[in-house]
Amino acid sequence: MSQPTLRQLSFLTAIADHGSFVAAAEQSLVTQPSLSAAIKELEAVLGAKLIERGRNGATLTPAGEIAASRARAILSAVDELGEAVQGAAEPLTGPFRLGVIPTIAPFFLPKVLPRAKEAFPKLKLYLREDLTSRLIDGLRAHTLDAALIALPYEAQGIDTLPLFDDEFLFVGPANHPLSKKPVLSASDLEGESVLLLEDGHCLRDHAIGVCGMTRPGQEEVRATSLFTLVQMAAGGLGISLLPKMAADAGIVADGLTIRAFTPPVIGRQIGLAWRRSSGRLIEIKALSAILKSA
Structure with a gap:
């Protein structure tokens, strides 16, 4: 009995991703007739119609949806096999x-990078900076091996390892009443105009939790980065929370007050995330030790 080939399965998932034979062929670096022929062969092998062509492109039939889901799992397993063998060999x-x-x-x-380079001179680190949700997508798509994110973060098929806690500090204009308060606690932020990062940043959600903000739209101005947020606070637009690691790295501005809360506010936990089926656990565990020591 004939069996589907990996080539056919990869073509099917490409069509599922793009909804188009043309785009799938471009991604797969083959001609459209070659891709179409391979899909027809796959349909013959499986004994079911997988793709419906229409004016709006290509859509998967119910059988095609099942086949594409299984194809992703098979292709993922093949990738994991190669990673596991290579990782064990060297x-x-x-x-x-x-x-x-x-x-x-x-x-x-x-x-971290100098320590990692010194400890593992043959390991070539390639870095990608992005929001948590897209990093998790990268792990699932095998375009990333691991991701340094804020925890907790639950995602199917993803394992995480806590590394360290990150304290949150108060940041605001020097003339703000809270900047001059002898003892500052997290409860003092309730009801204040707190500057936050824009939607999609997990730090925004952690800050909202610390500030006790429950009403949507309580803050009107949002920053695109911590660097922008600090400048906005220095400009008198409001107060905010700053991770201690950012303060320690020297992210400051003139006319700005940065101070700790009493008791200290642990705003988030930093950890490493990876695919549960990853074949690179040796590297992940070794890298986690370097990250934790830093």
């Missing part, structure tokens, strides 16, 4: 693709 060598969220990358990586 661990801590070759490329390793690490994702990092923007509120960590510029402040923490300068400490």
